[in-house]
Amino acid sequence: MLSLSMIVRDEAEQLEACLASVAGFVDEMVVVDTGSTDATCAIAARCGATVHQLAWPGDFAPARNRALELVHGDWVLVLDADERLCTEARDPLRRLMTDPDLLLINLLRREEGASQAPYSNVSRLFRRHPAIRWSRPYHSMVDDSVVALLQREPHWRIGQYGEAALIHHGYRPELLAASTKAQRLREAMESELHQRPGAPYASAKLAGLELAEGRPDRAIPLLHSGLSHCPSDAHPERFELLLHLAMAEAEDHPDRAVAHYREALALPLERRLSLAAGLNLAGLLLRLQRLDEAATVAEQTCAWAPELALAWFNLGLIQRQRGALPAAITAYRQAVALDPQRPESHQNLGAALLLAGDIVGARQGFREAIDLLQGQNRADEARALAQRAGDLVNLSPP
Numbered sequence: 001m002l003s004l005s006m007i008v009r010d011e012a013e014q015l016e017a018c019l020a021s022v023a024g025f026v027d028e029m030v031v032v033d034t035g036s037t038d039a040t041c042a043i044a045a046r047c048g049a050t051v052h053q054l055a056w057p058g059d060f061a062p063a064r065n066r067a068l069e070l071v072h073g074d075w076v077l078v079l080d081a082d083e084r085l086c087t088e089a090r091d092p093l094r095r096l097m098t099d100p101d102l103l104l105i106n107l108l109r110r111e112e113g114a115s116q117a118p119y120s121n122v123s124r125l126f127r128r129h130p131a132i133r134w135s136r137p138y139h140s141m142v143d144d145s146v147v148a149l150l151q152r153e154p155h156w157r158i159g160q161y162g163e164a165a166l167i168h169h170g171y172r173p174e175l176l177a178a179s180t181k182a183q184r185l186r187e188a189m190e191s192e193l194h195q196r197p198g199a200p201y202a203s204a205k206l207a208g209l210e211l212a213e214g215r216p217d218r219a220i221p222l223l224h225s226g227l228s229h230c231p232s233d234a235h236p237e238r239f240e241l242l243l244h245l246a247m248a249e250a251e252d253h254p255d256r257a258v259a260h261y262r263e264a265l266a267l268p269l270e271r272r273l274s275l276a277a278g279l280n281l282a283g284l285l286l287r288l289q290r291l292d293e294a295a296t297v298a299e300q301t302c303a304w305a306p307e308l309a310l311a312w313f314n315l316g317l318i319q320r321q322r323g324a325l326p327a328a329i330t331a332y333r334q335a336v337a338l339d340p341q342r343p344e345s346h347q348n349l350g351a352a353l354l355l356a357g358d359i360v361g362a363r364q365g366f367r368e369a370i371d372l373l374q375g376q377n378r379a380d381e382a383r384a385l386a387q388r389a390g391d392l393v394n395l396s397p398p
Helices: 015-022 040-046 060-069 087-097 143-152 173-177 181-195 200-212 216-228 235-249 254-265 271-287 291-304 309-321 325-338 343-355 359-375 379-390
Strands: 002-008 028-033 050-053 075-078 083-085 102-111 119-127 157-168
Touching: 002 015, 002 060, 015 028, 015 040, 015 083, 028 040, 028 060, 040 050, 060 075, 083 087, 087 102, 087 157, 102 143, 119 143, 119 157, 119 271, 181 200, 200 216, 200 235, 216 235, 235 254, 235 271, 254 271, 271 291, 271 309, 291 309, 309 325, 309 343, 325 343, 343 359, 343 379, 359 379
Parallel strands: 002 028, 002 075, 028 050, 102 157
Antiparallel strands: 075 119, 083 157, 102 119
């Protein structure tokens, strides 16, 4: 039996889609509401969930632990309302759960709209075992209890589903702008660092906020402190610290940033989890006009995640700078095929085709970009592109 465990608050806009994504996959849905004032509870009940009430305890970990106490399944899947289970992951996950020695299955999560890491790894599918508990502030996780359990009961194994199992919408810019997520994260990480100076996880997260808010001078000391306290085998934390340090130093010390990115990429992580370093390194090498190195890194990122339109778009930019027009056009076409709603891909494809002498293809690319910009309420950009492209090709309908 598989149970869904959730904690929610005021998630009326997203909850139904989340629960629909697991319908027929889980045998039980348990939703713990922590004080909604909208229709969250009614939606959960209508979708077949058992709804419980809990006064907000001030921290995510105790709330998740209460939700965990209420499920009955042999296995537990934990989701947030802004996540969806991928349909294609259902059968492989069912097969993995039949392994009698698996304790936990790490899930690859695709971060829709994230400005940095396109994928993350989350420990959200595990056996219901009395020793598995949530801990850590804000971004609570079961990892600490799982490590302790493995030391006592070493026969258990950790599994990994290597393809995207979850889609997360919480990092889309419009959702972040409407939430208090950043401020809550800052408060939680500052509290953690007050109690444990140099804690790698908190240092990385707080430094990431400082970078996002344009304060690299405040991020860099945090990152160096975090790295000095980070065990050499704590690969995910070390990767995030190095990634953010490279980002913080890219403007004033680009050679240092290149070295940090390469050190991050050398860590033994699943390659999709290393994509942010690869994408950023390729962009930095392009800026430094180290074009052959940039092309090599960009080609690697495309090989690691061939489904990622941004990787192909970046490769197109680099190949065009190298003067490799056929390779640039191929990369841009792949970016367009994977994400046809991105006007920049159509625009750059049009420019590359124009350089290659394909006037008809260039015209089509520019028209597609202009139409998309207009449809996305980016009228000023659409007019500017129409002016520039109209000076090069006739954009009027035939």
